[in-house]
Amino acid sequence: MDARSSTSAGFAAGTADTKPSPRDLQHLYAEATNLRVASEMKKYYKFFQIPGIGNLAGGLPHLQFFPYDTLEAKIAKPERWTPSPNKLEVVDSDSEDDEDDLVRIVDRVDAINFSSKVPTSYSASAPSDRTAPERIVVPKLAPQGFDPEQKIDLATALQYGGTEGYPPLRAWIRKFTRECLHPNVPYEGGPEVIMTVGSTDGLWKTLELFVDDWNPVRDDISTRPGLLCETFIYGNVLSQIAPKGMQAVEVQADSRGMIPYGPGSLEDVLDNWDLSKGRRPHMMYTVTIGHNPTGVVLSVERRKQIYEVCSRFDVIIVEDDPYWYMQFPSAAGKEAASRNLGKPKNPLVAPTINQAAGQRSSGSEFLDSLVPSFLSVDVDGRVVRLDTFSKTVAPGCRLGYVTAQPAIIERLTRITETCTQQPSGFVQSLISELLMGPLPAASSEKAVATKSKQVEPSSAGWQFDGWIRWLEGLRGEYERRMNIMCSILDEGSFQLKQGTPVRSVDADWGVITKTQLYSFDWPRGGMFIWVRMHFEAHPLWYARRANPADGIVDGPLLATSLMLFLTTKPYLVLISPGTMFSANENVRLKRGWAYVRLCFAAESDENNEDCSKRLVAGIQKFWKFKRVEELEDLLSSSSVAMEEAAEARDAGLMGNLGVWQGC
Ligand SMILES: Cc1ncc(COP(=O)(O)O)c(C=O)c1O
Numbered sequence: 056m057d058a059r060s061s062t063s064a065g066f067a068a069g070t071a072d073t074k075p076s077p078r079d080l081q082h083l084y085a086e087a088t089n090l091r092v093a094s095e096m097k098k099y100y101k102f103f104q105i106p107g108i109g110n111l112a113g114g115l116p117h118l119q120f121f122p123y124d125t126l127e128a129k130i131a132k133p134e135r136w137t138p139s140p141n142k143l144e145v146v147d148s149d150s151e152d153d154e155d156d157l158v159r160i161v162d163r164v165d166a167i168n169f170s171s172k173v174p175t176s177y178s179a180s181a182p183s184d185r186t187a188p189e190r191i192v193v194p195k196l197a198p199q200g201f202d203p204e205q206k207i208d209l210a211t212a213l214q215y216g217g218t219e220g221y222p223p224l225r226a227w228i229r230k231f232t233r234e235c236l237h238p239n240v241p242y243e244g245g246p247e248v249i250m251t252v253g254s255t256d257g258l259w260k261t262l263e264l265f266v267d268d269w270n271p272v273r274d275d276i277s278t279r280p281g282l283l284c285e286t287f288i289y290g291n292v293l294s295q296i297a298p299k300g301m302q303a304v305e306v307q308a309d310s311r312g313m314i315p316y317g318p319g320s321l322e323d324v325l326d327n328w329d330l331s332k333g334r335r336p337h338m339m340y341t342v343t344i345g346h347n348p349t350g351v352v353l354s355v356e357r358r359k360q361i362y363e364v365c366s367r368f369d370v371i372i373v374e375d376d377p378y379w380y381m382q383f384p385s386a387a388g389k390e391a392a393s394r395n396l397g398k399p400k401n402p403l404v405a406p407t408i409n410q411a412a413g414q415r416s417s418g419s420e421f422l423d424s425l426v427p428s429f430l431s432v433d434v435d436g437r438v439v440r441l442d443t444f445s446k447t448v449a450p451g452c453r454l455g456y457v458t459a460q461p462a463i464i465e466r467l468t469r470i471t472e473t474c475t476q477q478p479s480g481f482v483q484s485l486i487s488e489l490l491m492g493p494l495p496a497a498s499s500e501k502a503v504a505t506k507s508k509q510v511e512p513s514s515a516g517w518q519f520d521g522w523i524r525w526l527e528g529l530r531g532e533y534e535r536r537m538n539i540m541c542s543i544l545d546e547g548s549f550q551l552k553q554g555t556p557v558r559s560v561d562a563d564w565g566v567i568t569k570t571q572l573y574s575f576d577w578p579r580g581g582m583f584i585w586v587r588m589h590f591e592a593h594p595l596w597y598a599r600r601a602n603p604a605d606g607i608v609d610g611p612l613l614a615t616s617l618m619l620f621l622t623t624k625p626y627l628v629l630i631s632p633g634t635m636f637s638a639n640e641n642v643r644l645k646r647g648w649a650y651v652r653l654c655f656a657a658e659s660d661e662n663n664e665d666c667s668k669r670l671v672a673g674i675q676k677f678w679k680f681k682r683v684e685e686l687e688d689l690l691s692s693s694s695v696a697m698e699e700a701a702e703a704r705d706a707g708l709m710g711n712l713g714v715w716q717g718c
Contacts, residue, residue, distance in 0.1 A: 073413065077242040077436025077460035083337050083371055084466065085267045091469040100216050104203070118210045124195050126209065126481065127510050129188040130489055133521035136528025139535065141424035143384045143402055189514035191488040198494070206494060212484035218471050219464075220250030220456065221483035227490055231519060232458055235422055237430045238415040239408075246430060246440075247464035249471065252478050253455045254375055257441040258295060258340075260470045261373055261457070265338055269300030279333030283321065283370065284340045285313050287585070287636040287650070289347040292340055292375075304336050305638040310576050311401060312353035313341060315360035325368040338371045344426065345378030345581015348636045348652040352382055352426055352579040355406050362432045374429045375441040378581035380526040382425050383534045386541075390577035393545045403579055406431075419520075421527045436460030444486065446582070446656075447526060452482050492516020533582065536655040540584060540667045541577045544653075547671030548573055550678050572678055582656040585633075588649055588674075590614065594681050601687045608683060614648040616686050617677050619693050626673035628666050628710040653712045666710030 081089065096113075103110055197208035204226035212221055219225050229248045233240075240246050251257040269279045280301045284292070285308040293303055307319035314320040321339075328335040339361075343353040353361075365372050387399035405424045408414045417423050429438045436459070443455035457467055471477070492515045517525060554566040575586040590596060590613040598608045614632060621628050633650025637643035658666055680686055 074241055074243040075434060076244075077433075077462070079462065080371070080435075080437060080460075081462075083265055083369065085263065085265055087267075088264050088466050088470075091466065091473075093469060094472040103216075106199075113215070115215055118195065118214070121195075121209060121213050123209055123213065125510070126193040126485055126488075128191050128485060128488075130191055130514060131525075132185055132187065132189060133517050133524040134185040134528065136525075136532045138421070138524075138527040139383075139385060139531035141384060141421055142405060143388045143399065190510065190512055191485070191514050191516075192493070192510050192512045193484045193488050201494060205491075207484055207487045207491065209480075209484065212480035212487075214480070215476070217477050218249075218468050220248070220477070221480060221487060223491060224483050224487040225250055225456075227487065228456055231522070232456075235417040235419060235519060235523070237428055237458065238417050239427070240430050241432065241434045242436050242460060244461065246458045247461045248456050248458050249464050249467050250478050250483070251441075251455045251457055251471075252453045252475050253445055253450075254377055254441040254443040255291060255295070256453075256475065257443075257455055257457045258292065258373065258375060260467050260474075261439050261441070262295060262299060262301070263470050264463070264466050265371055266296075266299055266301055268298075271300065274300075276333060277330045280338070281333050281336035282338055282340050283324065283336045284638055285346070285349070286638055286642055286646070287348055287633065288340070288638050289342060289375070290635045293638070302333060303638045305642060306339075308349070308351070310351065312343070312346065312351045312357055313361055315357065315364050321361060321364045325364065325370070335368070337369065338373060339365060340373045340375065342375050342378070342581075343429065344376050345381050345578060345583070347378070347581060348583050348631070348633070348650075349585040350576065350578025350581050350583050352403055354404060355426060355431075358426075358429055359432055362429060365437060366435055370437070372429050372433075372438045373441065374438055376428065377441075377443045377446045379428070379442070380425065380447070381530050381533050381582070382580040383530075383537060383578065384424070385534060385538065386577040386579050389538050390541070393542055393577075401576070401579065419523045421523055421530075430458065433460075436463070439463060447529065448486065448489075452486065454478050454482050454486060488512075488516070489514070490517050490522060492518070533656060536660065536663050537578060537584070539664055540653065540655045541575075543664070543667040543671055544573075544575065544584070544586070547675060550675060570678065572674055582654050584653040584655065586651050586653060588614065588617065588651060590649060593678060595683060595686060598683050601683055608686060611644075611648040612686075612690075614651075616689055617651075617674070620677050620689055621670065621673045622709070626669045626676075628670045628673065628712055630670070630712050655712070657711045662710055666712055669710060670712060 099112060102108065103113065103115075193212065194208050196210045197206040203211070203222045205223060207223050217225065220228070225248065228250070232248055233245050237246065251260065266280050267278075271279075280299070281304040282292070282296050282301055283304050283306055286305050287308075288303065296303065304324060306321050306324055307314045316322050325335060341353070343358070345352065362372070364370075382403055384403050387402035391397065391399040403426060406427050408416050408423065410416075428440055430440055438459065440458040441455065442458065444452045445455070448454075457464065459467075477483075493512045548571060550570045550572055552568045552570070554568055556562055556564055556566050570592050571589050572592065573586050573588050575584055578584055590610045593608075593613055595608045595613070600606055600608060611634075614634075618630060618632060620626070621630060631652040631654070632648070633652065634643045634647035636650075636652065637647035653670070655663055
């Protein structure tokens with residue numbers, strides 16, 4: 056696929072004529088959104104493009120005063136990481152339809168992942184070639200005459216302009232989004248994109264667009280806005296909505312994601328909404344792939360059902376999917392094999408592309424195998440999708456983009472004009488160069504010479520194919536880490552104890568008791584394992600505290616004690632407490648303490664395995680606490696323990712399976 060040759064102007068998504076227009080959703084906007092007008096200043100920018108125009112108007116510093124003559128970087132080849140297979144291979148016995156048939160899992164993942172062999176279709180280069188870096192250079196000034204959507208230089212990237220994004224990057228992303236990521240958006244004309252300073256920024260702007268701030272002193276309760284979300288939610292969102300006076304409205308979820316129909320479901324919450332609690336929510340937030348923190352992937356079927364309810368109750372869907380490409384087809388099979396289940400539960404099902412109905416392939420086997428975005432069923436144009444480079448390139452890029460119907464992107468543009476204006480030009484130009492590569496060689500030679508020694512780029516740019524290959528490789532790496540951590544967790548989830556028989560007739564028999572310490576599903580995507588700790592099976596559960604005034608040893612106390620214990624030697628691991636992700640106080644008090652979130656992305660490969668083993672050993676040991684005094688000692692020495700933990704962290708000895716700064 057050649058990314059550079061075609062620009063946004065030449066591209067139209069799908070069979071536009073037969074599709075309905077997206078609905079006008081202005082009635083859902085915040086009051087301020089309707090008052091926003093285009094920046095006078097920004098309107099002027101188009102005149103700067105007139106060839107030969109003398110600019111005495113704009114407050115734009117001249118490029119000769121930019122202290123950067125070039126930006127140069129060494130980058131990876133897209134083939135650096137080894138992919139994993141796109142599907143779980145299952146072979147049933149005779150009948151295809153018999154649900155109870157024994158399914159044999161063909162374990163190709165091991166065969167590929169644990170050998171140095173790279174599937175030939177992925178790379179012809181030797182492994183050393185795959186890991187060798189290439190070089191990119193952003194010149195100060197590219198030659199005149201190139202389409203602004205093609206040329207990448209510091210003169211444009213470091214200047215004001217491009218609220219929707221740096222033109223070459225935005226055009227690349229727009230085309231990639233419409234052709235490859237979401238080739239089947241069902242409304243006329245397809246979606247638009249605007250670059251953001253990451254998904255956190257994308258969500259902030261989306262809230263600004265749709266939500267009027269609510270003040271308990273000033274405003275009536277019936278106007279209080281609410282955000283529909285799963286019982287457990289990415290914690291940062293709660294911090295984002297709180298200052299707006301918005302409440303998180305819990306919708307029940309199961310191991311397949313948010314529940315559309317039935318008690319506690321989305322439909323139930325909306326249908327039986329009580330106005331004395333606030334305005335009926337007009338916005339939903341969800342992470343549909345590799346949900347943070349639960350690791351769930353929402354199936355196509357569920358997506359359609361949830362969309363149907365949102366459409367009926369006129370709800371905006373905010374789909375925040377930083378982990379979209381990290382779907383793990385092997386998880387269900389490996390989980391079944393590890394637990395002798397015989398048959399995988401909740402396997403990822405690749406979508407069917409109905410070409411007869413005008414649906415299109417992305418052109419990539421990998422992308423076609425992924426469960427598609429809510430955008431693929433967005434007939435109304437009510438989906439606002441947040442993407443980010445944080446997990447595909449690096450969090451410090453602070454770069455992402457929003458995809459939605461054009462009217463929503465237009466309002467987001469107005470909002471952007473008055474706050475961030477545009478993401479950093481340094482980042483946008485470096486990412487553009489990585490993806491698009493240099494201009495054709497002959498023209499580049501004419502690039503204005505800089506004072507620094509000219510360094511020639513060696514990378515031709517990743518283009519669409521390279522970017523997809525990079526995502527595939529990342530998926531493979533994370534999938535392997537996930538499989539390793541889950542296998543280790545499975546091995547240590549029970550405690551076996553040998554006891555003395557109660558009845559004398561059994562005296563010759565050894566009695567083994569088996570206690571389950573925790574349970575979890577192997578995540579079907581993302582970076583996290585969501586573990587339910589069985590504190591109710593701890594020997595000290597509901598024991599009286601040493602000081603009767605302190606009450607009993609309950610779940611929250613055991614949860615805090617476990618966290619502390621794990622940060623002590625020799626375990627030295629950090630985990631995230633489930634309370635951090637509880638949608639509200641009720642969830643926090645009733646259930647949040649029973650969960651922990653483990654991240655298999657933050658540590659190196661070796662540490663990932665080591666930390667998982669230390670974690671399991673620590674949990675096993677914690678379940679051997681028999682006397683309340685042991686727990687009391689641990690709690691009373693918590694300040695010493697915290698100091699030790701800080702020292703271990705500074706010395707690089709603390710394994711981080713938990714909090715990953717803001718994530
Ligand atoms: C669900 C979710 N959304 C957003 C973010 C933050 O994204 P960004 O770095 O693009 O702001 C994270 C980070 O972990 C996340 O898990």
